[in-house]
Amino acid sequence: MDTGTRLKLVRERNKLSQRELARRSGLTNSTISQIEQNRVSPSVSSLKKLLEGIPMTLAEFFSFDEPPRQERFVFRAVEQPDLGSGGLRLLLVGASVEGRQMRMLRELYAPGADSGEEPIVHTEGEECGLVTRGTIELRVDGQVSILNSGDGYYFPTTLPHSFKNIGQDEAEIISANTPANF
Amino acid sequence: MDTGTRLKLVRERNKLSQRELARRSGLTNSTISQIEQNRVSPSVSSLKKLLEGIPMTLAEFFSFDEPPRQERFVFRAVEQPDLGSGGLRLLLVGASVEGRQMRMLRELYAPGADSGEEPIVHTEGEECGLVTRGTIELRVDGQVSILNSGDGYYFPTTLPHSFKNIGQDEAEIISANTPANF
DNA sequence: CTTAAGTGTCAAAAATAATGGGCGACGCAT
């Protein structure tokens, strides 16, 4: 969705006229008109001023979108695609959900299997999970922890992290992370 | 945090030089230099082009905060507070994490226990989960499904929904929802 | 009907952002 349409939607939701929003933000009504028509692309500073009159943050503005439309709610075990390789299976729940905000995985580690060092490709985001079977060695930012069934974790994905099954049986983790990268 | 600093941080995290990012985004390195020094405020269209070269969305860019500072990553089973009542235990993972975006629960349903009809208080948000033990009857927006171990679900929290353990043994669900309400 | 205050839009001037070229500084190989 383009910036102009988005602004118009936000403004109308708050029952503000272009002129009223102009007064509150310190810009002019003409500017707002042109932005909403996508005749110009506002500078970040201008947009920021506009949103202060709403009020709304830039983050909220850009993450604002239509409620997820979907017909399917249930994703059977056999329908979950495997994103892993080798001794590691990563089964994705809700693969077909359009525009989802989270990614939930059922992670199955063969004995000795590990996730490999994850490169820091993402500049934001959080990851959490819970061990349901087996014994996992978790490394986050240098810290090493041993997790057994029932233990959970929560960390920012900006930190280097890796998982390894140090038990003799298969280990299982249910994890969720946001945003739903790939 | 200002836009320039933010961009610089994001660019450097992805190990891109101003010129490399310029090449990828179609803008010039001079522009990037000036933006990062906050000598100019980029237009949304320019910023969008820049972020496409990262790649990153505008929403991600503006919701990017300094990495959540926290010392603890692991949350043991015994440390997880119980938010449920009656035959339902809701164990919260990462309770003490400041400003987290998700809420992960380990949900334990006694035979016959249910979650009750959840009122629609939230105008946005998503919920997903996976059944790890037992048999659950899930109702979402009138649709009824039976889920067994390994089956997952994903739906918008704007829809009415409820869970019930229809098996003879305890049932377990690992769920995550966003935003981390309450 | 007339007036006044409200709405969103438009065109030309003023202000701001983006480009293209050039600068000194750094690391690295010759």
Add this chain to the structure above:
DNA sequence: ATGCGTCGCCCATTATTTTTGACACTTAAG
């Protein structure tokens, strides 16, 4: 030391955005 490639920054010109000051339209009141 010299050259080479890259880094980020600076500046004058060009391109884009923002303001100014209109315009046409709608609504409600006199």
